[in-house]
Amino acid sequence: MIERAGVDQIKELTRFFPAIALVGARQTGKTTLVQSLFPDYSYVSLDVPSEAALAEHDPDAFFALHPAPVIIDEVQYAPGLFRHLKVHIDAARHEMGRYILTGSQKFGLMKSLSDSLAGRVGIVSLEGLSFAELKAAHLGSLRPWLHRGGYPELWRLPEFPARQFFASYLATYLERDVRQLLNVGDLRDFERFIRVLAQRHGQQLDYSAIANGIGVGARTVKAWVSVLEASNQIFLLEPWHGNLGKRILKKPKVYFADSGLVCWLLGIEADSLDQSPFVGPIWEGAVFAELRRQSGALGLNRTFYYYRDNEGTEVDFLVLGGGARFIEVKWTQYPGTADGRNLKKLAGLTHSGSSPELRDPTLWILCRTEQAYPLEVDVAVTAAGLSSVGKILTG
Template sequence: MIERVATQKILQLSTVFKAVAVTGPRQSGKTTLVRMLFPDKTYVSLENPDVRRFALEDPRGFLKQHEAGAIFDEVQRTPEIFSYLQEILDSSPQPGRFILTGSNNFLLQQNISQSLAGRVAILNLLPFSAEELFVSDTTAPDENDLILKGLYPPVYDMGIPAEDWYPNYLRTYIDRDVRQIKNITDLIVFERFIRLLAGRTGQELNLTSLAVETGVDTKTVQSWIGILESSFIIYLLRPHFKNFNKTLVKRPKIYFYDTGLVCSLLGIITKDQLLQHPLRGSLFESLVVTELLKKRTNAGKQVNLYYWRDKTGHEVDVIVDNGTSLLPIEIKAGKTMNNEYFKGLSYWNKLSSQKSGLIIYSGDQEEVRSNGISTMNWFTMAKSDV
């Protein structure tokens, strides 16, 4: 079994909070991990119709059977038990009594904030990171293979070919999770919307353009974006507010949490197709952004990533906001360093009167230049403390 970086944080949270909720997309390894970490706790799957019916019809009776503690899997399926769970948690100071998992962040967060605020710690578990998958490797794996294959555990643990796994994952996600969140009548239109969104990976979110191409209104598009975001299919990278007296772009950029899913949606199934595809650079950027995301979520930290762009087109791909300092990052898919890579960061440094920045790319030349800008291979970044 591949060791997950989030292990220590989950164990630590279970010693100080009465319950721990592990959220994330379906098939990201939540159930496998919590069952391994808490082998003495009874495992209860609320996807099971009989178990779910019992929990919904007699929540007191259901929880009475598990007073000593348990793992409740896909707990967002039974929102009625949260108020009763509050009673049990308040009756004892025992930490780590219940471990909850859920694949819908909106539904789970909503129920926790209403009934269990202050009693439950929440950690998002995303698919494998490159650090987890290649922990013993000293040289970078082929980023194109990784982009194509993605990082969902079943593709590695069960050896299912990516071109077979992702279409079925998408079909299951639409049939089960989308219907659970919102009663979308025309799932074919919704699937077309996801494919259109995949073609905008790394681009600004333009609701009007998406609505026109999908054939629905902008309110519907906004609602569907919310569904994909809350179920960990897409991530919206918000613009940073620092303007340096410049007029800034205010729309977020769209990234999918997994490049393998994007490739499947775009019909990219071979490395040759990927290398020739116009979105290859955006897919590499998406790989790096999600690796940065996983560093934060695996440590149980708030995500502090943004991007910066002004109305004249000057842009920095990622801004890491550390509170007292900002780290600008440029992401480049090429393997050969050239002066064009430094333009965005040099412009930022001139505006901000600082000397810092990081270029993450697929090449091996790593250095720190006199202007304070460093260059780093993407895999070195994935295994570092950036």
């Protein structure tokens, strides 16, 4: 089994919280991870309708049948269970790590956790496999990771055709998650929306343009975007809004969580990835995923933004927390000095602007190089590959 980053974080939280919640999209390895970490715990999945119904309508009988210590998988399917879980926790408040919860629907689950279990639950996010995890397991190189993505099943079974996995994944997602979260009259419309949105991976989110492209209203598109975000299929990257004396564009950018899913939605085969017009956005999204995944695994409190102003200055990622890091992403092995132009321009603006959290940033170009090196003599722009992400986040 691939060793997952963040295991130490989960173990640490079980020392201080009666319950642990592992949150992430379907098939990211949540169940496998918690069952390997807590092999002596009983296990129940609320993906089973009868178990979900029992948990929702007769929680006392549910807990009698599944006493602690217990793993409760896909706990969002029984929102009424949380108040009763609080009672059980408070009856033995000093006993830590007895309830392990997993869930794949972020917004509803987080609301239930904050409303009923505040101060009683430690929360960990789990995405697909990072490049660092695959590299440590000697399983994949950069291009296969980009094309297949980070769903563990695709790496546990290397012969599993990615197109078959994603076709099944999308069908299950539409039937189980979309139907529950949203009253969609025709799931084919929603599937068409997902494919249109994939074409805008890494771009600013324009609800009206998407709505016009698929023949629905902008309000419908906003609701559908919320569903994808709630189920951890996409991430919205907000623009940085501080005061640098420039007019800053304010639409978020949209990224699918998994590069393999994007490749499948766009019909990109492994041998044509380099020639695809989408390779730049796919690489950019993969870098964003690696930043998020390693930040979470390292237990770091980092926030992510992008920068774009009306004069055309754009920087792909601003990473704040423990200092500032400005990052440009380039699908090249050897970036040129011009590739660092916007980094230096934005760094110059931060010296004269009134945003102290951006001052004295480190400047990075994340590209396909194996070894980090300074881009220019006497200029603090460093070209680096994905293997440097941990250093970038902690430095």
